[in-house]
Amino acid sequence: xxxxxxxxxxxxSPNPFWLASAPPTDKKYNVERAFEAGWGxxxxxxxxxxxxxxxxVNGPRYGAIWGADRRLLGLNNIELITDRPLEVNxxxxxxxxxxxxxxxxxxxxxxxxxxxxWKDILKRIEDTEADGVELNFGCPHxxxxxxxxxxxxxxxxxxxxxxxxxxxxxxxxxxxxxxxNITDIRRPAEAAKRGGxxxxxxxxxxxxxxxxxxxxxxxxxxxxxxxxxxxxxGPAVKPIAMNMVAEIARSAETRGLPISGIGGVxxxxxxxxxxxxxxxxxxxxxxxxxxxxxxxxxxxxxxxQYLDEKQIGxxxxxxxxxxxxxxxxxxxxxxxxxxxxNQDDCIKxxxxxxxxxxxxxxxxxxxxDRVFEVMDDECVACNLCVNxxxxxxxxxxxxxxKGTVDPRTGRKVGDYANWTTxxxxxxxxxxx
Amino acid sequence: xxxSPLTPGIVPxxxxxxxxxxxxxxxxxxxxxxxxxxxxxxxxxxxxxxxxTACPTSIDIPLFIRQIATGTPEAAAKTIWNQNILGGMCARxxxxxxxxxxxxxxETAEGKPVEIGRLQRYSTxxxxxxxVQPFTRAARTGKRVxxxxxxxxxxxxxxxxxxxxxDVVVLERRPKAGGLNExxxxxxxxxxxxxxxxxxxxxxxxxxxxxxxxxxxxxxTLDQLKADYDAVFLGIGLAGVNALRAAGEDLQGVRxxxxxxxxxxxxxDLAKLPVGRDVVVIGGGMTAVDAAVQxxxxxxxxxxxxxxxxxxxxxxxxxxxxxxxxAGVRIxxxxxxxxxxxxxxxxxxxxAYTEDGPGGLKLSSETFTxxxxxxxxxxxxxxxxxPGGLAVEGGKLKGHAAKVWVGGDCALGGEDLTVTAVAExxxxxxxxxxxxTGG
Numbered sequence: 001x002x003x004x005x006x007x008x009x010x011x012x013s014p015n016p017f018w019l020a021s022a023p024p025t026d027k028k029y030n031v032e033r034a035f036e037a038g039w040g041x042x043x044x045x046x047x048x049x050x051x052x053x054x055x056x057v058n059g060p061r062y063g064a065i066w067g068a069d070r071r072l073l074g075l076n077n078i079e080l081i082t083d084r085p086l087e088v089n090x091x092x093x094x095x096x097x098x099x100x101x102x103x104x105x106x107x108x109x110x111x112x113x114x115x116x117x118w119k120d121i122l123k124r125i126e127d128t129e130a131d132g133v134e135l136n137f138g139c140p141h142x143x144x145x146x147x148x149x150x151x152x153x154x155x156x157x158x159x160x161x162x163x164x165x166x167x168x169x170x171x172x173x174x175x176x177x178x179x180x181n182i183t184d185i186r187r188p189a190e191a192a193k194r195g196g197x198x199x200x201x202x203x204x205x206x207x208x209x210x211x212x213x214x215x216x217x218x219x220x221x222x223x224x225x226x227x228x229x230x231x232x233x234g235p236a237v238k239p240i241a242m243n244m245v246a247e248i249a250r251s252a253e254t255r256g257l258p259i260s261g262i263g264g265v266x267x268x269x270x271x272x273x274x275x276x277x278x279x280x281x282x283x284x285x286x287x288x289x290x291x292x293x294x295x296x297x298x299x300x301x302x303x304x305q306y307l308d309e310k311q312i313g314x315x316x317x318x319x320x321x322x323x324x325x326x327x328x329x330x331x332x333x334x335x336x337x338x339x340x341x342n343q344d345d346c347i348k349x350x351x352x353x354x355x356x357x358x359x360x361x362x363x364x365x366x367x368x369d370r371v372f373e374v375m376d377d378e379c380v381a382c383n384l385c386v387n388x389x390x391x392x393x394x395x396x397x398x399x400x401x402k403g404t405v406d407p408r409t410g411r412k413v414g415d416y417a418n419w420t421t422x423x424x425x426x427x428x429x430x431x432x
Numbered sequence: 433x434x435x436s437p438l439t440p441g442i443v444p445x446x447x448x449x450x451x452x453x454x455x456x457x458x459x460x461x462x463x464x465x466x467x468x469x470x471x472x473x474x475x476x477x478x479x480x481x482x483x484x485t486a487c488p489t490s491i492d493i494p495l496f497i498r499q500i501a502t503g504t505p506e507a508a509a510k511t512i513w514n515q516n517i518l519g520g521m522c523a524r525x526x527x528x529x530x531x532x533x534x535x536x537x538x539e540t541a542e543g544k545p546v547e548i549g550r551l552q553r554y555s556t557x558x559x560x561x562x563x564v565q566p567f568t569r570a571a572r573t574g575k576r577v578x579x580x581x582x583x584x585x586x587x588x589x590x591x592x593x594x595x596x597x598x599d600v601v602v603l604e605r606r607p608k609a610g611g612l613n614e615x616x617x618x619x620x621x622x623x624x625x626x627x628x629x630x631x632x633x634x635x636x637x638x639x640x641x642x643x644x645x646x647x648x649x650x651x652x653t654l655d656q657l658k659a660d661y662d663a664v665f666l667g668i669g670l671a672g673v674n675a676l677r678a679a680g681e682d683l684q685g686v687r688x689x690x691x692x693x694x695x696x697x698x699x700x701d702l703a704k705l706p707v708g709r710d711v712v713v714i715g716g717g718m719t720a721v722d723a724a725v726q727x728x729x730x731x732x733x734x735x736x737x738x739x740x741x742x743x744x745x746x747x748x749x750x751x752x753x754x755x756x757x758x759a760g761v762r763i764x765x766x767x768x769x770x771x772x773x774x775x776x777x778x779x780x781x782x783x784a785y786t787e788d789g790p791g792g793l794k795l796s797s798e799t800f801t802x803x804x805x806x807x808x809x810x811x812x813x814x815x816x817x818x819p820g821g822l823a824v825e826g827g828k829l830k831g832h833a834a835k836v837w838v839g840g841d842c843a844l845g846g847e848d849l850t851v852t853a854v855a856e857x858x859x860x861x862x863x864x865x866x867x868x869t870g871g
Contacts, residue, residue: 068470068473068474069469069470069473070466347537347538347540347541348478348482348537348540349476349478349479349537350478350479350480350481351476351477351478351479353479354479366479366480370480370482390476390541391541
């Protein structure tokens with residue numbers, strides 16, 4: 001059984017699976033249940049300034065989209081930061097940390113964008129013995145309207161400024177949580193780094209409307225006939241999150257900045273993918289909210305088995321795929337593949353044919369007795385047939401050996417060559 | 433007096449009163465909305481889907497399933513009814529495992545096809561519950577068509593003709609419309625009077641008059657109909673029954689299975705319907721299974737189907753055979769009746785084992801005897817009461833003659849299935865429409 005013990009910016013946890021700052025981590029009761037189930041750490045639900053706590057809506061706060069059999073694919077929420085008094089949260093954090101010394105306990109913070117507010121809250125949390133702080137610059141609803149959350153996260157200068165304050169007034173490790181509701185994730189990450197952040201965590205939730213009620217014409221979740229955009233999360237956002245993690249991991253400016261990966265992590269495999277793209281650990285919320293805390297046990301056993309099978313340690317996994325994330329312009333244009341349909345596995349549904357014939361390159365033939373075959377002289381290897389085929393591995397992409405002739409182009413498959421040197425590229429010609 | 437499964441002879445009330453409702457309840461419960469959505473989601477929406485090809489009425493199955501998946505079962509039902517106006521009944525009685533579901537690519541992939549029949553039932557049930565006939569008639573053409581036989585073929589033909597604006601008179605020899613849907617299938621396949629409700633719903637289209645108790649040949653002749661109407665459709669089914677041609681066939685207790693099934697279907701209180709203690713059903717088709725299973729459900733102690741050829745030759749589907757066995761029916765293959773034994777009443781049937789060789793079926797010298805106080809003959813129906821002057825081939829009416837079209841079990845071609853009858857009735861209606869409108 002592989003050792004999953006993780007050390008993320010000096011914060012130790014028995015495994016790299018943390019619960020993200022969210023409803024599941026709002027109080028001692030939930031957090032202790034999570035630790036009992038095996039979670040390596042939690043980021044306590046975001047604390048605000050001292051004083052009367054925020055209030056939440058009293059109608060639905062979650063919306064969702066579903067796949068087959070009502071499998072939850074995406075969730076959104078309009079819940080705000082903790083609506084419990086600061087003192088109660090601080091007391092509970094202290095109790096939990098004392099009892100669960102081996103687990104990571106991070107406090108998420110969100111206070112108004114002025115130095116005193118941050119100085120004050122940092123002082124208040126000092127004696128909780130929590131392991132670190134996470135700055136919530138991501139929450140896209142409600143709090144953003146009050147100049148906090150993603151309203152800060154969308155302005156790199158503010159991120160840098162607040163991070164600087166936090167590092168100035170606290171000795172705790174500082175994680176900056178980023179909003180994906182921006183055009184280029186590298187800018188806020190760079191700002192956090194300049195401000196002295198020990199790590200970034202991403203993604204926070206994405207602005208979204210999950211559905212519209214076609215009888216009442218209100219967005220869901222609906223509050224008295226109205227709706228507002230909520231933060232989207234769950235399996236549906238994972239591809240967006242992974243790209244953002246990878247962009248930060250491979251950028252020259254931010255390379256080496258520790259990343260806590262968040263966004264749709266549901267299984268050990270999701271976690272492994274985030275880590276391969278540079279995340280030092282992962283944070284989970286929606287999967288726990290969908291299935292309960294016990295899912296961490298599958299994550300632990302699955303990741304252990306994978307590491308054992310690969311005969312690598314946890315740290316060997318982190319960032320292992322980063323060198324393979326590149327720009328389009330560096331992709332090998334002489335890498336030629338052709339789709340191949342395994343006739344033994346084919347169940348003759350014809351979806352590949354419909355997809356190729358109607359929407360792509362007319363490269364699949366269909367016989368009267370429903371035999372579907374790829375025409376290599378038409379196939380551009382787009383992969384759509386592979387993606388729509390309901391049978392695993394029935395259609396595969398077979399690379400053509402170097403020196404063979406691509407029947408579509410009539411050209412020999414050559415050595416690596418990319419767009420930067422391609423004759424059709426005006427820039428490459430200009431360079432000549 | 434209380435009877436039990438052990439009471440000798442043919443007697444009613446073998447079971448506690450409550451058992452009948454339970455035994456004759458829907459044998460395959462309807463999907464609820466969630467189940468239907470989950471089942472619908474399994475459909476791959478195949479290109480030029482094999483299930484459509486396998487359906488005798490060519491229902492656009494992937495489309496109707498997608499319409500269920502997106503929460504519009506009413507639209508799904510319309511898709512079904514466009515091709516098969518008796519889609520509700522076909523959803524219940526079609527041997528889907530040898531038609532659409534056999535062709536389903538998921539049957540190929542994992543041996544578990546999309547449950548097309550149950551999905552069809554779900555959507556047609558939901559839509560029918562609204563009580564609305566989704567089709568409207570075209571402007572009246574003034575043409576009149578006589579349809580003989582209010583079975584699936586006749587009803588499908590009448591509805592399609594009515595849609596095209598023709599006026600239709602349906603002549604039916606029995607007291608009720610519906611044909612085998614009403615009189616000929618096992619009760620648990622179409623519970624809650626479904627056959628009659630479907631007919632009532634179908635007739636909402638208007639322009640169709642049903643005259644029951646009118647028999648071709650007895651009350652009216654084909655020549656009269658040809659003179660009085662612009663066209664005639666014959667969907668008269670197979671009214672005759674094959675004889676056993678074994679000694680003792682006329683003993684008390686020996687009966688045609690179709691007659692028993694019809695009586696059962698029309699019996700309000702099944703506790704009053706007599707059934708034997710030892711029932712023997714001779715035959716290998718759906719009728720044999722329906723008679724045998726229902727005998728068992730009525731409380732017969734021993735029910736045996738005896739079929740003269742091997743299992744692979746049985747025309748009852750594998751699903752039906754399994755259903756019979758699960759209901760406690762014993763199936764004996766490769767044995768043919770030699771004689772029915774008894775005094776005035778049947779007491780047993782003597783069978784000889786058979787050998788099915790290149791020279792045909794041969795009786796071996798080895799025999800056995802089964803106790804039987806009730807014997808059902810289910811060895812096939814034949815064309816009867818067909819008017820003269822029509823071409824007959826292989827015991828069936830062959831194609832169309834002047835002003836006369838044929839379809840359903842009485843017609844040549846296709847299997848004797850409800851769904852085939854619907855397809856033939858519908859297609860005949862289109863041909864009649866083309867002929868009447870100079871197409």
